[in-house]
Amino acid sequence: MTIQESSRARSAEGDDSAASGLGALEAVVGPTRSVVVADVAQEIADLVRERPEAILGLATGGTMVELYAELVRLHRDEGLDLSRVTTFNLDEYLGLDEGDANTFRSFMEEHLFEPAELDRARTNFPDSTRAATDPLAASREYEDAIAAAGGIDLQLLGLGRNGHIGFNEPGSLRESRTRVLTLAARTREDATGTFGALADVPTAAITVGVATILEARRVCILAFGERKAEVVLRTVTGDVGPEVPSTFLRGHADAVLHVDTAAASQLFGR
């Protein structure tokens, strides 16, 4: 059972998303993280059962761990077959060795690809090795690969605390495409936990762009916990612009923000 509230109510009060002609971003608040995760996993399962060759846009980060665990459970216990889906991950660090435990490919292998038995030939990441020497070619190739696959059916997204989506850091334009960029200080600090020390966190990454994300036919954004409450508020009600790239999601016709009560704590009842 989820409590469903929509930020559309705010538009009726005359907030600036209505004034700017942008659609409001629907926010769905679940009582617990597990309930939210179960809902989103069910949506993915329904899509894949209907369309076994669905094209999924995948994200990494702590937010996704429980969701992927639920997909693995659906695969093991309920026969969800993910072997024919094609996946495109949002981003990858530059400068890590292939196979390094901190690459996003390693993350995906551990949490989803291996336990849910995806066909690795259908899993895609931006080529971070090539990006280090020829960033433009690596970026163009990834955009071309997504387009050649027919575009993303369902894009999963987490939120950086500074409003980044993928690695589209503050300053990223709505029109931005796959590219190499340097990581914001706060992003590197937030990644210190997984790397052990700030000095070990890469300084650059290759990420799909905001425009690439907005072209996905459906976008499911997830945010959990008190530490995401501020960025959730800014995403839904703040000024739309590059300062908080997640605000651009309000221009998407079919995007939903799934949050638990802690992440929604600044959103409603103000």
Ligand code: GLP
């Ligand atoms: C990372 C990823 C993003 C992710 C975000 C939040 O750096 N590039 O795709 O959404 O930061 O991470 P977490 O879920 O761990 O809070």
